[in-house]
Amino acid sequence: MPSRRVDPxxxxxxxxxxxxxxxxxxxxxxxxxxxxxxxxxxKVLNLLSLEPTPMRRIAQKLRCEPSNVTxxxxxxxxxxxxxxxxDPADRxxxxxxxxxxxxxxxxxxxxxxxxxxxxxxxxxxxxxAVLRDLLKRMLEG
Amino acid sequence: MPSRRVDPxxxxxxxxxxxxxxxxxxxxxxxxxxxxxxxxxxKVLNLLSLEPTPMRRIAQKLRCEPSNVTxxxxxxxxxxxxxxxxDPADRxxxxxxxxxxxxxxxxxxxxxxxxxxxxxxxxxxxxxAVLRDLLKRMLEG
DNA sequence: CTGGATATTTCATGTTGTCAAGTAAATGGG
DNA sequence: CCCATTTACTTGACAACATGAAATATCCAG
Numbered sequence: 001m002p003s004r005r006v007d008p009x010x011x012x013x014x015x016x017x018x019x020x021x022x023x024x025x026x027x028x029x030x031x032x033x034x035x036x037x038x039x040x041x042x043k044v045l046n047l048l049s050l051e052p053t054p055m056r057r058i059a060q061k062l063r064c065e066p067s068n069v070t071x072x073x074x075x076x077x078x079x080x081x082x083x084x085x086x087d088p089a090d091r092x093x094x095x096x097x098x099x100x101x102x103x104x105x106x107x108x109x110x111x112x113x114x115x116x117x118x119x120x121x122x123x124x125x126x127x128x129a130v131l132r133d134l135l136k137r138m139l140e141g
Numbered sequence: 142m143p144s145r146r147v148d149p150x151x152x153x154x155x156x157x158x159x160x161x162x163x164x165x166x167x168x169x170x171x172x173x174x175x176x177x178x179x180x181x182x183x184k185v186l187n188l189l190s191l192e193p194t195p196m197r198r199i200a201q202k203l204r205c206e207p208s209n210v211t212x213x214x215x216x217x218x219x220x221x222x223x224x225x226x227x228d229p230a231d232r233x234x235x236x237x238x239x240x241x242x243x244x245x246x247x248x249x250x251x252x253x254x255x256x257x258x259x260x261x262x263x264x265x266x267x268x269x270a271v272l273r274d275l276l277k278r279m280l281e282g
Numbered sequence: 283c284t285g286g287a288t289a290t291t292t293c294a295t296g297t298t299g300t301c302a303a304g305t306a307a308a309t310g311g312g
Numbered sequence: 313c314c315c316a317t318t319t320a321c322t323t324g325a326c327a328a329c330a331t332g333a334a335a336t337a338t339c340c341a342g
Contacts, residue, residue: 286342287340292333293332293333293335294334296330297330298330299327299328305320306319308319309316311314311315312313312315312316
């Protein structure tokens with residue numbers, strides 16, 4: 001029995017979420033590309049702009065293998081946006097940290113990531129609060 | 142002007158949408174992998190299960206270059222899930238169509254894509270309707 | 283019929299992703 | 313202290329996905 005008790009509203013919501021996901025990606029990639037970054041690079045640079053992070057931790061955040069992070073950091077480093085620093089507390093660890101230029105790029109990137117802010121302008125403050133609560137409960141479930 | 146009037150609720154909603162997107166992807170990839178498919182292959186197979194589709198049209202749906210679709214269809218075809226058919230109306234066009242096995246796989250895939258349905262179960266019918274309307278207005282904006 | 287547009291493929295190339303193997307450093311039980 | 317194990321990272325091999333340019337076949341308008 002493939003689809004039993006399929007509430008039509010649920011189906012609609014599922015489709016809308018698919019649309020949101022699709023739009024999110026499109027606009028994220030576009031914003032990244034406008035700074036000559038791929039989506040993955042933009043994600044990592046944004047992460048590092050909060051604080052220098054060990055390679056392993058980056059892999060966990062990205063939910064990928066650590067060996068993958070090596071390549072992404074390599075490419076960011078070769079462009080002078082990121083550097084590897086030793087961790088004074090553990091010589092095995094390398095902390096990836098943004099350079100000055102990397103921080104500036106991350107800042108400009110954040111500014112161009114208005115994709116979710118602008119569409120939300122159409123909702124009132126009360127509606128945004130309702131949306132927040134519904135999304136929160138959906139994610140908890 | 143980097144950050145003018147950044148409503149904290151808006152920021153929260155943006156973050157939650159990021160979470161939704163991340164979770165959607167994770168679960169989509171997982172569902173696809175459980176049928177030995179990549180995310181892109183699952184997306185295409187699902188698309189084709191609705192109707193046979195020209196290569197070019199698939200590229201438009203995926204928002205990628207047509208040359209990319211060639212490879213994805215190649216891999217699906219080599220596994221017997223999809224076949225290329227001539228378009229009787231235009232001999233330049235190739236229609237990608239699911240095989241019988243491809244249709245069955247698409248059907249099973251759909252069943253395992255409950256990722257968005259299950260979390261929504263935590264919301265009442267009225268709440269789902271509100272969520273639908275808010276998402277709809279957000280996407281229109 | 284010819285010239286330009288369209289649909290697909292092929293090839294070269296780059297990024298992201300996996301896995302297995304290797305190096306270096308930390309850690310804990312004897 | 314010493315050795316075995318674990319942990320962090322890199323390397324290398326390989327596959328999928330993505331782009332762009334060039335080739336081929338077909339369509340279509342003039």
